[in-house]
Amino acid sequence: MKTQSTPPNIGNFVKSLRDIGYTLEIAVADILDNSISANASHIQIHTVPNPEMIFCILDDGNGMTEYELVEAMRLSSKNPDDIRDVKDLGKFGLGLKTASFSQCKKLTVLSKQNNVISIKQWDLDYIADKNDWLLITPDLSDFKNIPLFDEFNNAETGTLVVWQNIDNYEENFSDSINKIILHSSLVFHRFLEDSFNRLKISFNGNNLTPFNPFNIAHSATQEKPSEIIRIDNSEIEISPYILPHHSKVSQQEWERYATEDGYIKSQGFYLYRAKRLLIYGTWWRMHKATDAHKLVRIKIDIPNNQDKYWGIDIKKSHAKPRADIKERLKVIIRKSTEIGSRPYQGRGKTIKDKTTTKFWQTVPIGGNDFRFGLNKEHPLYQNIKNLLDGNFKLLDIYLKGLEAYLPLDAIQAHLQQNPHEIKQETALSEDDIRSLVVQLKAQGLDGEYIESLLKTEIFKNNQEILK
Numbered sequence: 001m002k003t004q005s006t007p008p009n010i011g012n013f014v015k016s017l018r019d020i021g022y023t024l025e026i027a028v029a030d031i032l033d034n035s036i037s038a039n040a041s042h043i044q045i046h047t048v049p050n051p052e053m054i055f056c057i058l059d060d061g062n063g064m065t066e067y068e069l070v071e072a073m074r075l076s077s078k079n080p081d082d083i084r085d086v087k088d089l090g091k092f093g094l095g096l097k098t099a100s101f102s103q104c105k106k107l108t109v110l111s112k113q114n115n116v117i118s119i120k121q122w123d124l125d126y127i128a129d130k131n132d133w134l135l136i137t138p139d140l141s142d143f144k145n146i147p148l149f150d151e152f153n154n155a156e157t158g159t160l161v162v163w164q165n166i167d168n169y170e171e172n173f174s175d176s177i178n179k180i181i182l183h184s185s186l187v188f189h190r191f192l193e194d195s196f197n198r199l200k201i202s203f204n205g206n207n208l209t210p211f212n213p214f215n216i217a218h219s220a221t222q223e224k225p226s227e228i229i230r231i232d233n234s235e236i237e238i239s240p241y242i243l244p245h246h247s248k249v250s251q252q253e254w255e256r257y258a259t260e261d262g263y264i265k266s267q268g269f270y271l272y273r274a275k276r277l278l279i280y281g282t283w284w285r286m287h288k289a290t291d292a293h294k295l296v297r298i299k300i301d302i303p304n305n306q307d308k309y310w311g312i313d314i315k316k317s318h319a320k321p322r323a324d325i326k327e328r329l330k331v332i333i334r335k336s337t338e339i340g341s342r343p344y345q346g347r348g349k350t351i352k353d354k355t356t357t358k359f360w361q362t363v364p365i366g367g368n369d370f371r372f373g374l375n376k377e378h379p380l381y382q383n384i385k386n387l388l389d390g391n392f393k394l395l396d397i398y399l400k401g402l403e404a405y406l407p408l409d410a411i412q413a414h415l416q417q418n419p420h421e422i423k424q425e426t427a428l429s430e431d432d433i434r435s436l437v438v439q440l441k442a443q444g445l446d447g448e449y450i451e452s453l454l455k456t457e458i459f460k461n462n463q464e465i466l467k
Contacts, residue, residue, distance in 0.1 A: 020314060022098070024168075030099035039061050041060060041199060055104070069118045073109065222241065224336065224339065236301070236325070242336075243296075254420060265289065268297070271319055309322045358378075359374060373403050430462075
């Protein structure tokens with residue numbers, strides 16, 4: 001058999017390697033993974049846009065010897081099938097390089113162990129020019145003026161990652177910073193919350209606040225019992241949560257937990273690998289995202305030895321459970337969504353509440369179909385009908401028009417996006433209610449009718465005004 005070595009064109013290969021699909025915030029998260037795996041307790045991120053953008057990440061972790069640094073700079077430095085330490089957030093041995101190359105053309109890593117500094121650099125333009133993977137050992141003095149160098153130099157151990165020649169930067173600087181902060185606060189929230197081994201991450205000198213997507217501190221959040229799925233010699237822990245209905249939280253809190261994606265896109269599974277959030281806001285096509293289930297969020301905890309069951313990609317931003325795991329998850333979906341829809345089902349049932357006379361009711365129109373209609377047994381409706389006698393027909397058509405053209409799409413859209421901004425009850429002012437009371441009293445109504453009026457929403461919801 002005849003063979004010949006056919007190495008790739010390095011310049012073209014590097015261009016392909018840079019286009020894996022990282023966003024800036026996902027790339028930063030990959031670098032933070034390495035720092036956490038190195039037992040860092042404080043990670044500092046610093047970036048400045050001018051005169052030339054530079055991005056630096058410093059940790060106080062274990063640091064590396066020169067040999068270890070060279071191996072860390074090697075592409076595919078680890079076998080993805082190797083058994084890792086339970087705290088190791090890595091997978092392919094590619095994250096440092098692919099994440100960095102996606103954003104910049106020059107990656108420099110300075111590492112320190114036992115007060116000995118090692119420094120190595122990948123320069124993609126140099127690699128393409130030489131058509132060879134030539135790792136550079138730059139002069140340390142060239143980096144003495146970069147951000148965080150003094151902190152690195154004064155520490156006993158640690159690693160400083162420096163991005164230069166950043167060329168995949170298109171967004172507004174402040175928007176990009178905000179995305180990194182929001183993403184890191186979410187993805188690493190369990191490390192930031194840990195009472196015993198708490199991690200601190202600071203961005204340009206400001207500490208990140210953890211964002212727990214399950215709003216566990218709120219009394220109205222429902223945390224359901226966890227379930228365990230056993231697979232081979234490992235376990236998957238499933239913990240469903242139902243977030244508070246918007247009536248239970250302030251507008252600010254409601255908007256915060258909606259996230260930038262909104263409640264509908266944020267419902268579903270949240271997959272954690274070794275406490276690090278990988279994937280969130282997905283049903284993996286096992287369930288359709290609906291408004292009724294927008295408060296359902298289900299936490300999945302897996303160790304780092306289950307990657308083969310979940311199809312986790314290089315960026316750690318895509319995963320899909322194996323078929324047998326999916327079948328178990330479907331059962332949990334059914335139970336969780338049934339509970340999660342109750343806040344909305346409960347509010348629908350209040351239309352049929354016998355203790356309060358409502359203005360609206362549900363009207364069946366055949367099969368499972370129904371519409372919302374005015375309650376024609378309402379005492380005010382009956383009063384007006386009797387007063388107008390034969391002249392009521394035109395008003396009745398007008399009211400039927402209101403029923404027929406109830407703007408359901410607009411109501412639903414506003415309830416999804418900004419429910420706290422809807423102030424429907426302001427349509428009826430305190431003066432309107434007082435005026436109604438005066439008019440009704442002038443009619444000399446009997447006791448039975450007055451009793452029926454007191455059951456209506458107007459009078460039950462405004463007792464303070466009527467005193």
